[in-house]
Amino acid sequence: MNKLNKKVEYALMALKHFAEGDDTTVSAKDIAEATHSPAEVTARVLQTLSSHGILKAEYGLHGGYRLAKDLSKVSVYDLMNIVDGSTDLAKCLSDKECDLLKNCTIITPVENLNKKVQDFYKSISIEEVFHV
């Protein structure tokens, strides 16, 4: 429970690589090698980050990615949602499907806690995570 998934970890490693390098384009393959991550998965994560404006993709022979957004403007909440799709504490909060239906006694408390957690994740930027 409560674990980061691999895609988010790969995304963090990739972003760290970009943040620490000079502003040259880096291919998905190079990122995968530098971060010791599976190439295919890394490629997908980078594509997702690119489609959401965190990275900028450049085609062609010497193509690749580069940072497109200031990491102080990207929150942990943003990253999780972009890479993983959801940060909700329970499925019922997004899917509206719950086994308990009307019988659930804790929907309000869970919504309450969920909001607190999301606000918390929104308050932390990726830059802040890197610079301790």
Next chain:
Amino acid sequence: MNKLNKKVEYALMALKHFAEGDDTTVSAKDIAEATHSPAEVTARVLQTLSSHGILKAEYGLHGGYRLAKDLSKVSVYDLMNIVDGSTDLAKCLSDKECDLLKNCTIITPVENLNKKVQDFYKSISIEEVFHV
């Protein structure tokens, strides 16, 4: 990712039941029925809560559980750790086993984020979750 697991949900429902009732002992079976949760799993969760001092177990014919601790003194962090065993964001933080070993580029950032998250969960009491 980032989902509460069922055991924690069952624990929350059980605690809510105790918090809202009068201070009589309630059997695991009754709790399971009241919360529409699987009896066996509920029984285990209650046992765990009992062994950690959140509930008090009473044996015998009319035995069961009752609250043993003020819920304003129990944090979400406590509950997650008691019921689920860990709140760490990554396995490597507790198990010391990591596929990347020395090659991990984000161990420090992850530790950093992990501490923030845990402090956050420590700052929220169960009572606070119930009373919006």
Next chain:
DNA sequence: TGAATGTACGACTAAAAAGGTCGGATTTTC
């Protein structure tokens, strides 16, 4: 123009975690 390089996307398989069940032992009260 076509070969090289890289992005983009869907389908599939394997591994891991979560959720739940079964059976039985122990403890206490009546």
Next chain:
DNA sequence: GAAAATCCGACCTTTTTAGTCGTACATTCA
């Protein structure tokens, strides 16, 4: 001693996660 309840370990099923494969498309450059 019987009944009611807590306690504990092992097992199975389902779901989620992680990773791979194959293929199509876009762009650059010789």
